[in-house]
Amino acid sequence: MVRFQETSSGEGPVALAVSELSVTYGDFVAVERASFRVTEGECVAIVGPNGNGKSSIAMAVAGLANRRGVVELFGEVAPANDPMWMVSRGLVLIPERRQLFPNLSVLDNITLGCYAWTRSLRSALRSEAVSEALEFFPQLGPRLRQKAGTLSGGEQQMVALARGMASRPRVLVIDEPCLGLAEAVSRRLYQVLAAMNRQGRTIVLVEENPVRALELSHQVVRVQNGVTVEVSRPARAADRSGGA
């Protein structure tokens, strides 16, 4: 297997540095010594075919999968298997299959994102984080009292993103945001991601569709059989077309 030697060509302080990350499930090696680093404010795409360990990288970075190797967030070494540590320091995962709370209302789902930084419902509801998240997705407005489990797939993905934004993320790790969604909805989600990135949020995007990922990403990490085989910095479609 080829093992990629990571290089950093982005400028500015490093938000997330992953080195020699391995994830195993029993005897099955999902990820082997993956390494990459993400500069603050950039968008990095992790691309590759399905079943090659992309989601495992996202889960392990967020502290939700058993891992070896070192993950550093804003220069601090992150403890393994501690998602609470990650969230409280601003790394927020928006997982594949969304992991919402289906019997809680849409508004409850979103405000629970605020648990990362407050225990007060009042300050959560009045926070800029929640109102900003709702501004990004005006179509959720009429559905705030509805149970999240009754929404369509696209709307649920919006709730997941809004919940992530309510956590006041500095680094957003988004796993397959467009899985199973209609093209129009996917385009809308990508517009939102581009807007979040423009606001200075660092984004790690796990995406099977490399064409779409390239629209947004400054850096592309290609994963095959659990190994990072290539890290490149292609010109973004967004930049080519004169800015997103």
Next chain:
Amino acid sequence: MTEFGNLVLSGLTSGAIYAVLAVCLALWFRVANMLNLAAGDFAMIGALGVDLLVRVHGWNLGLSILAILVVIALVAFAYDFVVLRIAVDWGRAQEGIVAIFFFTFALSFVLEGIAQQVFGTVVHAAPALWPGNALDFHGLHVQRAGVLVIGFALVVGVGLALCLRFTLVGKAMAACGENPIGARIVGIDSRRFRRAIFVLTAVLAGVFGILGSPITGFVYNSGAGLGLSGVVAAAFAGFTRPGRAVAAGLSIGLLESFLSGYVNTAYGETLLYGVLAAVMLFRPQLMGLPEVAR
């Protein structure tokens, strides 16, 4: 009219017992997706423990209550820290029916065995916190301990329901049971919640045992039956809603009392379970369970 009033009072008294246990079950199930079948045993330990310290060892009542509640909290904490952590948090996690029933069912037997050795096999009760004869208003009778238990059930049920509805921590508790992985993703420590609520409900059950034991008296194996009546009432609250669990417990107590009083004393309980089964069959939405699409 007096007969009706007395049936209501006795129904509310036994209903409040169901209600407290149902609240303990529903709250923990909401957080952990497991049934606390040992809740009744914690009530028994509360009652018989305080009785032992006061009657046999001559301790002061307040100190005895405090000591027993601390013991209950420690036992519950240790149980979660050792057994549930290994069973549910470690690599080979147990899920489904084994986790839902087995571990707390086993705890119930263990506590019962220890209680038999420590407390013996005779019926006892903690000293009454509000001593005196039954209250009497124009022919209506109600035991003082019954009033305490009804009040306790209402305070705990309403308090927890408000907490779940109007605080972020309450919503976080609900989130733990809804989706433990989703909860961890937003930074909620679902394992710590599971442990804290297990300890809290054990202590609540213990308080109930101390308040309510003068009504019927407790023996080492009283816990299992109490726990089961709690399960029935909690079922009508979808196992997840403490406020509704109190309403369900009180309604079941009233129904039981009316069936025994007006229909047939000997078959009161049989009729009760018949009615409850019919409700579950034909009005399952009363149980508050999410509907399954077919």
